[in-house]
Amino acid sequence: xRVTVRLFARLRDIAGTAExxxxxxPGAQATTVGDVWRQLAKEFPELAGYExxxxxxxxxxxxxxxxxxxxxxxxxxxxxxxGG
Amino acid sequence: MAKILIPTPLRPYTDKLDTxxxxxxxxxxxxxxLTRKHAGLKxxxxxxxxxxxxxVNVYVNDEDIRYLQKELTPVSAGDTVSIIPSVAGxxxxxxxxxxxxxxxxxxxxxxPQLTNDEVKRYSRHLxxxxxxxxxxxxxxxAKVLCIxxxxxxxxxxxxxxxxxxGTIGVVDFDVVDFSNLQRQILHGTPDVGRSKLAxxxxxxxxxxxxxxxETYETALSSQNALKLFGPYDVILDxxxxxxxxYLVNDxxxxxxxxxxxxxxxxxxxxxxxxxxxxxxxxxxxxPEPPPPGLVPSCAEGGVLGVLPGIIxxxxxTETVKLIMGIGEPLIxxxxxxxxxxxxxxxxxxxxxxxxxxxxxxxxVTKLIDYEQFCGVTPTQGDGSPLAQGGTPVPVNPATEITxxxxxxxxxRGDALRIVDVREPNEYQINRIAGSVLIPLGDVPKRYxxxxxxxxxxxxxxxxxxxxKAADFLRSVGFKRVLNLKGGILDWIDKVDPSQPKY
Numbered sequence: 001x002r003v004t005v006r007l008f009a010r011l012r013d014i015a016g017t018a019e020x021x022x023x024x025x026p027g028a029q030a031t032t033v034g035d036v037w038r039q040l041a042k043e044f045p046e047l048a049g050y051e052x053x054x055x056x057x058x059x060x061x062x063x064x065x066x067x068x069x070x071x072x073x074x075x076x077x078x079x080x081x082x083g084g
Numbered sequence: 085m086a087k088i089l090i091p092t093p094l095r096p097y098t099d100k101l102d103t104x105x106x107x108x109x110x111x112x113x114x115x116x117x118l119t120r121k122h123a124g125l126k127x128x129x130x131x132x133x134x135x136x137x138x139x140v141n142v143y144v145n146d147e148d149i150r151y152l153q154k155e156l157t158p159v160s161a162g163d164t165v166s167i168i169p170s171v172a173g174x175x176x177x178x179x180x181x182x183x184x185x186x187x188x189x190x191x192x193x194x195x196p197q198l199t200n201d202e203v204k205r206y207s208r209h210l211x212x213x214x215x216x217x218x219x220x221x222x223x224x225x226a227k228v229l230c231i232x233x234x235x236x237x238x239x240x241x242x243x244x245x246x247x248x249x250g251t252i253g254v255v256d257f258d259v260v261d262f263s264n265l266q267r268q269i270l271h272g273t274p275d276v277g278r279s280k281l282a283x284x285x286x287x288x289x290x291x292x293x294x295x296x297x298e299t300y301e302t303a304l305s306s307q308n309a310l311k312l313f314g315p316y317d318v319i320l321d322x323x324x325x326x327x328x329x330y331l332v333n334d335x336x337x338x339x340x341x342x343x344x345x346x347x348x349x350x351x352x353x354x355x356x357x358x359x360x361x362x363x364x365x366x367x368x369x370x371p372e373p374p375p376p377g378l379v380p381s382c383a384e385g386g387v388l389g390v391l392p393g394i395i396x397x398x399x400x401t402e403t404v405k406l407i408m409g410i411g412e413p414l415i416x417x418x419x420x421x422x423x424x425x426x427x428x429x430x431x432x433x434x435x436x437x438x439x440x441x442x443x444x445x446x447x448v449t450k451l452i453d454y455e456q457f458c459g460v461t462p463t464q465g466d467g468s469p470l471a472q473g474g475t476p477v478p479v480n481p482a483t484e485i486t487x488x489x490x491x492x493x494x495x496r497g498d499a500l501r502i503v504d505v506r507e508p509n510e511y512q513i514n515r516i517a518g519s520v521l522i523p524l525g526d527v528p529k530r531y532x533x534x535x536x537x538x539x540x541x542x543x544x545x546x547x548x549x550x551x552k553a554a555d556f557l558r559s560v561g562f563k564r565v566l567n568l569k570g571g572i573l574d575w576i577d578k579v580d581p582s583q584p585k586y
Contacts (some may be wrong), residue, residue, distance in 0.1 A: 009349050010379060010422060014525075018425070034236045046525065057431045058200035062369065062418070076431065078420070081349040082237045083325035083382035084392070 001026060003036060003069060011054070014046045033058060034065035036065040036075050054079050088118055088160045090165040092214070096547060097124035099326035111142055112155035113163060120442045129167070141168045178464035187207040188226075188317045188342055188406045195225045196250070202294055206248050218407040220248060226407040227251040231304060231318040231332055234258075234281040235382070236322030236399060238270035243400040243545035244320075245288040245295055249407070252288060253298040256280045263586065264512045268391040304328055306451035309335040317348040318403045320344045321327030322396065324381060326373045333358060334451055337441045342415075344403045346395040347382070351388050353395035353421040354528070356414050357402050359442065363415035368436040373458040377548045383547060391423050483554060485541055487578040501534065502541045504572075505553040510545060514572055524549045527556055543575070545586075 001024045012018045022039065022070040024031050033056050057076040058067055069075060088104045097133045098104055104121065108114035115136075119126040131137050134274060141150045143166040148159045159165060159454075189195075198220060205498050209215040209223075228249050230237045233256040244252055258280045268280075275283040278525040281299040288297050300312060313319055313335050321332045321343055329347070336359035337345040343358040343407070345366065359365045398419065405411045420430040441448045485493075502519035504511055511521045524544070532542060540562060547570055554567045568575065576583050 009352050010385075013350075018422075045528075049378055050374070052372060053370070053378060055369050060430065061432045062434060076429075077433075078354075079379055080326070080374055081347045081352070081354055082324060082326050082329060082379060083348040083385075083387055084232050084234055084322045084346070 001031060001069075001071040002061065004074045005036060005040065006074060008028060008076065008078045009081050010079050011050065011077055013042050015040070017081070030068040032065060033063055033067045033069060033075055036069065040059065040077075048077055050077075085161055086114055086163045086165055089164060091167055094125060094128060094167065097128060098122045100141065104143055109158060110153075110155060111144060111149050111157045111159055112336060114159050115142070115155070131402050142166070148531060155307065156410055171325065179321040183471065185220040185521075188409075189222055191450075193225055195221045196470045197221070197535060198224065199294075203293070205292075209247070214410050217406060219410070223248045223404065226318070227253065227316045228318045228320055228407075229253040229255065229313060229330065229402055230300075230320045230322060231255050232322040232324065233266065233268070233270055233284040234322060234324060235267045235348060237284075237320070238268045239396035240320050240322060240346075240400040240403070241284065241288055241392045242270065242291060243397055244403060245292045245297075247400070247404055248292065249295065249404070251296040251298060251316075252502045253300060253305055253312075254281060254284050254288075254381065255300045255302065255312065256284070257301050260433045267387065267392050269393070304331060306331060306453065308340060312549055313339055313341060315472060316341065318342050318406055320399050320403055322346060322399070325465050326379075327458045327460055329366065330355075330373060331451065331454045334448060334536075337365050338450070342406055344399040344406070346399040348382065348387055348391050348394075348395055350385050350424045351391065353391055353398075353423070354403070355398040355419045355421070356417060357393055357406065360406075360413065360415045362435065363444040364435040365439060366434045367435055367441050371436075371440065379550055386444060388423055391421075393420060394423070477485065483565070483567055486569050487575040490541060490568060490575070491579045500541050501538045502543060502568075503534065503553070504543050505550050506544050506572075510586070513586050515578065516543065516572065516575060516580075519543065522553075527553050531557060531560060534562070539564040539566070541566045541568055544571050546571040546573055 003022055003024065005020050005022060007015050007018055022036065024032050024036065024039065037051065041051065054063065057063055057064065058069060058073050085105050085107050087342050088106055090102055090104060104118055106114045106117040106121065108117050117338055119129065129136060129140055136142070136155065144152065144157055144159060145163055149155065157354045163484045166436065196219060203210065206220050209220050210217055226249050228244055230241045230252065233241065233254050237254065241252055241254060259276045260278050260280055260283055262276055264271060265273060268285045271280065271283045279301065281301050285297045285299055302308060306311065309331055319332060319336050319341055321329065323332065329481050332343060340361065342360040345358050346353065346355045357363065405413055416433050418433050419432070420429045435442060437444045493578060502516050504515060504519040504521045505524040505527060507523050508521065522570060539556065542553045542557070544550040547567060550567050550571065573585055576585050
């Protein structure tokens with residue numbers, strides 16, 4: 001299953017890119033947004049600390065970490081931003 | 085059958101309808117059906133040769149047909165076709181003028197008449213039927229509270245003042261600093277050192293002397309927020325730190341007042357309208373604050389000067405729409421703007437039934453201690469962390485060294501290794517002589533360059549990033565690691581004023 005991941009603000013800086021595509025091996029259970037996040041966090045360990053603070057969206061619709069994803073989905077991860 | 089969205093200037097020819105259903109397999113057939121139903125439109129859409137006029141652009145589901153198959157572009161049932169004539173004023177009316185419903189202004193408040201001077205001043209509003217005299221009077225009756233007179237509060241309050249919002253309140257307690265001028269356009273160079281509120285009041289009154297400016301020189305807190313917000317119709321959140329963001333959100337939910345939200349970081353901005361009736365709140369999106377130090381502030385991460393101009397003006401736009409009850413508000417929609425790529429994206433948000441503040445069984449029913457909630461402890465001397473715009477890290481004196489102590493120890497000839505964990509572009513601006521540069525992100529890869537038996541002082545701009553570096557070094561076995569309190573800024577203040585600050 002192939003998904004597009006969009007990263008914003010600090011997450012983008014950490015990964016060095018705003019958009020990346022990832023293939024996910026089908027597991028025993030359905031793949032969730034959280035699975036995608038954890039795979040990314042393995043690739044970019046500095047992301048790991050953000051897990052509890054980010055919000056996520058699937059195909060531009062706010063979604064939780066347990067949301068089940070499908071082939072071709074676009075998954076966005078957004079850290080909070082406080083600047084004013 | 086497809087839906088055709090009719091822009092405002094053409095609605096006189098469609099019996100004022102903003103949407104017309106028409107049939108046809110292509111755009112051309114659809115438009116032919118439309119002009120059969122509303123014959124008056126024909127002369128406006130087509131020239132004498134029967135060709136679409138060049139200033140009429142047609143979009144199928146947001147795609148310009150000029151880049152598809154022009155009038156032969158196929159249309160399927162359920163497609164949305166928009167007719168978009170060019171508009172000289174630089175705006176682009178996609179004709180989706182769904183009313184926002186009732187205005188937010190307190191219905192019991194008298195709606196004042198406009199004076200002759202005001203009619204002249206607001207004439208470009210008054211001639212638009214969507215605003216008109218009624219809309220302008222609603223603006224005059226309205227009260228908007230801007231939290232912060234900084235990057236977002238500047239453009240937002242200036243446009244609200246110009247637009248004729250009758251009462252604008254501004255909460256801030258800072259003093260104008262040189263480093264503010266790159267983006268905080270309320271304040272000018274002669275204002276450096278003045279209170280931001282005094283400067284804001286002068287600027288807003290210069291733009292529009294007809295309106296009331298109320299200033300509150302105080303730190304917003306759980307003790308004063310509900311009282312301060314009470315008289316206002318819309319709260320515009322332009323603060324720069326998480327504790328105040330959550331405080332503003334919760335107070336807006338508790339009082340049932342909409343929060344025109346905006347936030348910025350480096351080249352990206354976010355905007356939404358939270359806490360509106362039936363809409364989600366900030367906590368539906370971010371139930372928990374990030375741990376202190378995780379998300380850099382503008383002071384730490386920087387911000388493009390024009391960025392708050394875009395986001396603050398979006399907040400002002402939403403505020404004005406809410407007051408007049410026109411258009412489609414940014415409720416349940418989260419707008420993300422990327423200045424570098426010049427892209428806007430939108431996420432759909434829903435009210436979370438489990439939200440601790442606005443959900444069906446709220447657990448937060450009064451304001452709490454937001455500094456504690458965000459894991460921030462007040463530092464002494466500089467006032468509360470709410471004042472600092474950063475994300476201060478809890479302080480442990482045993483692991484810190486002050487600028488004065490560091491100077492003393494260096495003068496004494498103590499063997500100290502100073503590690504600067506800022507970025508190279510910051511190191512170019514100023515540095516402590518003899519320091520080595522290892523940016524925070526590189527510390528895990530490069531700590532082997534350091535001697536674990538040596539005494540190490542880590543340092544950044546203000547002390548947050550270096551606190552994280554210190555924690556990391558200790559976790560990999562470094563025994564003697566001290567964090568320079570207040571970072572290089574404090575060093576320059578207390579020890580080496582010859583260097584520039586940023």
